[in-house]
Amino acid sequence: MSAQEQTVVNGWRVFHATGREPDSPPQLPEAPPWRRFNGARTQPAPPDDPAAALRRLGSHSVTPQLGPDDIDTVNAAILLRRPLLITGPPGVGKSTLAYVIARELGLGRVLEWSVVSRTALRDGLYVHDAMGRAQAIAAWQAGLRDGAPQASAEATTDSATPSSEGQLPPVLGDFITLGPLGTALLPYDRPRVLLVDELDKSDIDLPNDLLHVLENGSYEIPELVRDAADAASVHTSDPGGRAELAGGRVECREFPVVVITSNGEREFPAAFRRRCLPLEMRTPTREQLLAMVKGHFDALPGGAEEMVDLFVQRVQAGGTHSLDQLLNAVQMTTAGGFQVDGDGRKLVEMLLRDLAKGR
Template sequence: MSGPDTADSHDRHVFRATGAAPTGQPHPLPPAPPWRRFRGGPPQLPPPDDEQAALRRLGHVDAVPQLDPESVDVVNAALLLRRPLLVTGAPGVGKSTLAYLISRELGLGRVLEWNVVSRTTLRDGLYSHDALGRAQAIAAWRAGLGTTATTDGGDSGQPTPALGDFITLGPLGTALLPFSRPRVLLVDELDKSDIDLPNDLLHVLENGSYEIPELVRDATDSATVHISDPGRFADVRHGRVECAEFPVVVITSNGEREFPAAFRRRCLPLEMPTPSREQLLGIVESHLRARPPEAEALVDLFLKRVEAGGTHSLDQLLNAVQLTTAGTFRADAGGRKLLEMLLRDLAKGR
């Protein structure tokens, strides 16, 4: 398979890991395999962009690959097969940033983030129902706060509070709406979840659909619900959501525990290595819009500590370069102690 910088018209890569936004119409994705095609509707409006979030994660990138060729191949295979990526690697190596890299380069809009903790359930990712808020709204309506008499003795006829007004689709639920192009969903640190969550995800990842029982039982055929995109809504018919294009799902794990085999076989594994020296310098340059003289020495120090077995994150490197570049601190004399603190081994606590 050709490398990510190949310009051949027959190159199968749609993702090259540059993070450069498309200059015109976004590159179309290849058609999904027959077994990964879905028929959800009605069609949704294109998602909004969130360039500020992308800038915080990626900086102002140039057209230089930020992943090695093997990793680029795995991402392109996941895009072609419409399968989730299970991204592992040391903490702080840039696993969650991959979702933003894909979204910006392919023009897929705002990244939907689902941050997993030990108490997270599948329903948290799919939707929430404010049952108490609806009960209070119905009580107010019944008490006459929602209906008033008209001057001719009739009734203003304000409707009962709609069920959909009290339902909000979560990041996973929003990603599975029938958008014409895939949404990007980041499932961050799944290994921190309860042991049952990966198994609970199996049906959704395989079928690209889910039901909202409250809407299934409702008498109306369609409901307008809130979604995870600010100020956006979606129509849900008969209480069921099915995607039109399976989302780009990036699942990160710090390797704190193993996942079930049935879950792993539905994902493509991607082990994120520590970036090379040139990649680290490129990351620094993308965030600072320059390559300061101090950057090379700090990158070398950072890599030396990683290669010695320490646990370090890219944020530590960026913080150290920023402080020395700002001119407030120097890497020698009094500033040395501060740099040692910034580049400390995270596995050793304080």
Template structure:
């Protein structure tokens, strides 16, 4: 096949599951007309979070065990601007895939939305600290009543160059935007020039209504904050889910420019409504094989320790026997038996057995 033919055949793929950071972020395919958005004002590029990537991916290059069809599914989700719904047993690397995509495409810090049974849509969009704002307003009003900002300096200290301006600034009431923080989903939908990566982890643990509540936001790429819509100010600066992050919102509305890369994971504890599944591309991740597990151990620990192969073989045997096991168990066992002089044979065998126990048995 000629180079021109290869480009024509493979040119639509931007993700190859290599797990390697690019020298320069690759351009993404243009969104289809029905998935284009025009939010503003444009936000600066998001920060990176190498510490979180190191915890998830280790110091080496780790690529999940994806076949050609799986890689095509990820690329289709990127091109169509649709969420990925990833299923599979616990510990097979479902959430890790979000970090691999972010690293390989140079998309910055991954936004994590960890789902529990009490999680609501609003938790993911924004939080309004109404109590904190009420307290700040009460303190501001008390200051005005006490004349704290208008009393002259009793010691005769040097006066301000512009006392009228200083007084005006000190008398301003608390700003509403200071008490609103966008959640992971709300931050991901800010108008960035390149998409953010949003990990919605273990959606199957949510209340039964949450998947349906997500439909409008996932379809329209926008939402409103009623408190800001009702506010007299046309614009507000709010906090985001990024450390120290702030964003300017106009008229209380948020709309993306590029739909985020949404990675939704599920352990298969329940089915999702058809309307929700229609908006997602499904991807089932399988348990890694022996060679992939060895590569993962080496990637996380930096080297392949002596004796690691025997533990990997034991791990694979237990998985093939029908047990429920997580990659974390294997990494813990390898770390324990190859560091600090711990011996995994003899009396230490019992501790290794505990680390590699079948999670389906409840103990």
């Protein structure tokens, strides 16, 4: 049964964890009244990023390690326009799920926001290159000929009045770039997919800082709000992307599909968890691991099953292992002349080492 046929039968379910690119993007369920937004100036459809999807998913269809209940949780997050909070040990494919959703629903390029201890909310919303703007204004003023009107730099820049030679001053929007979160909240006809990776590594305040943005689907850029111009064209996180903003305000039309990952290093505030749907991912089964390897290598290389069995044994023994380790070990089996049972055994042991031991 095709994904489109399953959608008709199951009604509210549009995601089936097939990982297959659809012939035509499925129609998404209508948002509930309390999760509808009024973003104007609709953005064009986002570009695809097949190279990133290929790195994450391989060239063939993949079946992630999701059971029926997990798939229902993903569908509920899409229908309710709520973030999906995915927890689980490192390396089990939490962030990969964002790419599976984007490919299967035809939602284009995934916007990635990788969180570290110094990450602040503004980093995800936008960046203002104040130094670059100041240098551009200074260079523009230096280029004015003697006798040209010498208005203040800020007033002249805001009004974008050309000089006596017709040269326009630097425009504020040219020095503002929307971050991944800020770009995801632009008004698109279909939702963007936003991956907020490893939120548990953030400063303790970031989850609380996210509450307002995730609830209201909007934010303001103070520099543009104070600007005299009614609208500004700014850069986005998409390559070569631009967006026209009115009054310095951004509001989504369709709330993005937000996938937040956590390795469980700390708990999040109750107010934050209330706004998310939880999903715990576990280590894939042997069959799922074989399917993943096949998706990345087009076919199962010789010795792949032995590597998968060894990987499963290591995981069942209680160690901490990543799916990347398995792919690296299988890749070595494809190297000409490499013998797993010979001198290569020590190298395989190193590739599949227990990450919890620190070496």
